[in-house]
Amino acid sequence: MGHDAVHLTELGLDRLPDDAIPNLAREQGRIVLTFDLDFGDLLAAGVHETPSVVIFRLSNATPAFVTPRISELIEAWHDELQGGAIAIVEDTRYRIRRLPIA
Numbered sequence: 001m002g003h004d005a006v007h008l009t010e011l012g013l014d015r016l017p018d019d020a021i022p023n024l025a026r027e028q029g030r031i032v033l034t035f036d037l038d039f040g041d042l043l044a045a046g047v048h049e050t051p052s053v054v055i056f057r058l059s060n061a062t063p064a065f066v067t068p069r070i071s072e073l074i075e076a077w078h079d080e081l082q083g084g085a086i087a088i089v090e091d092t093r094y095r096i097r098r099l100p101i102a
Contacts, residue, residue, distance in 0.1 A: 001071060006030075018042065025051035031081055033070070035061065040086050044101045049084035052099070056089045 008014050008021070016024070018038050025032050032039055032053040039053045054073060056066060069089050077087060077096055084099040 001067075003074075004030075005033075022046075022048070022051055022053070040088070043086055043099060047100050049099045052081045052083075052085045052087065054081075054087045054089060058089065059091050 008016060013024070018036070019042060021032060022039070022042060024030075026048065030051060032051055033056070034053065035056050037055060037057075040055050043053055054070070056069070058065065058069065060066075073087060073089055073094055074081065077085070077094065080096055080098060081087065085096050086099065086101070088095040
């Protein structure tokens, strides 16, 4: 889709602790895409404005279902994701909150 995306396994970092992933994403200017709800808690408790985290709460986790949802989210919420936000992607809607959460 023209985006610079990388999976932690491609970097040999699939065992990286959860609390280190936002730091790595921040250093590399990336957005974290995850099905793990812990990342929302990590960022909500912090003081950082980045990285943005997209948490998927979908009934279907196949690429054929997830990929269009990512596209829709990026198109609709590009500025918020660039500025730092937590986005929850559900089957029928998105919820988004800017970081840091006070």
